[in-house]
Amino acid sequence: MQKQANILIVEDEMLIAYSIQKMVQKHFNCIAVVKNYDEALQVLENQPVDLALIDITLNNSKSGIEIAQQINEKYNIPFIYLTASTDEATVTKVIQTTPSAYISKPVQETNVITAIKLALANTSSNNIVLTIGKKEYHIDMDQFLFATSEGVYITLHFTQSKPMLLRTTFAQLQTQAPESNFKRINKSEAINPKCITKRDSKRVFLDNKTFKISKTYW
Numbered sequence: 001m002q003k004q005a006n007i008l009i010v011e012d013e014m015l016i017a018y019s020i021q022k023m024v025q026k027h028f029n030c031i032a033v034v035k036n037y038d039e040a041l042q043v044l045e046n047q048p049v050d051l052a053l054i055d056i057t058l059n060n061s062k063s064g065i066e067i068a069q070q071i072n073e074k075y076n077i078p079f080i081y082l083t084a085s086t087d088e089a090t091v092t093k094v095i096q097t098t099p100s101a102y103i104s105k106p107v108q109e110t111n112v113i114t115a116i117k118l119a120l121a122n123t124s125s126n127n128i129v130l131t132i133g134k135k136e137y138h139i140d141m142d143q144f145l146f147a148t149s150e151g152v153y154i155t156l157h158f159t160q161s162k163p164m165l166l167r168t169t170f171a172q173l174q175t176q177a178p179e180s181n182f183k184r185i186n187k188s189e190a191i192n193p194k195c196i197t198k199r200d201s202k203r204v205f206l207d208n209k210t211f212k213i214s215k216t217y218w
Helices: 014-025 037-046 064-075 088-096 109-122 170-176
Strands: 006-010 029-034 051-055 079-083 101-104 127-132 135-140 144-150 153-158 164-167 183-186 189-191 203-206 209-212
Touching: 006 014, 006 037, 014 029, 014 051, 014 109, 029 037, 037 051, 037 064, 051 064, 051 109, 064 079, 079 109, 101 109, 127 164, 127 170, 135 164, 144 170, 183 209, 189 209
Parallel strands: 006 029, 006 051, 051 079, 079 101
Antiparallel strands: 127 135, 144 153, 144 189, 153 164, 183 189, 203 209
């Protein structure tokens, strides 16, 4: 289940970075290897990242701790620190960002893979894996808001992350997503019933968004 999770590696020593990448790719999808704060945020903003491995000390860049702070504020994904620094001051700063794990260098493959698996398993009690063709998509259904269809594509919208475009059908999604979080309400739209803020005989409201109800579906 975990194999297709997207992992971001933030490490400015390239030999170490590529060594870690080889470890990760045996079990997961290494979506990117970057060496500084700006590159990390660019990946986080534009690609679906499930977990980040972050070196604390980055040369000529803001620190890995500052990347973690941005993850906590905007992206709501687990992260694991990789570091050679184990002094008390560093550990204190690390604890304040609530990482999933803290791994000392030199990195051992067993430690990294185990930490990633545990972090992904503990991220949410309502994570599901959507299987579409040969790909797997890890979805936190507590963050799902609504979905819209257009042609052969469906766009999933979330409360705290960017929309996700999938080539699939509502019928296929309904076989994999829990009805408590995924309810089709008309031909081209589905919502998370837990996010409804108001409802009348013809419409449901999710804060400032309005959706028409079809009796065929609800």
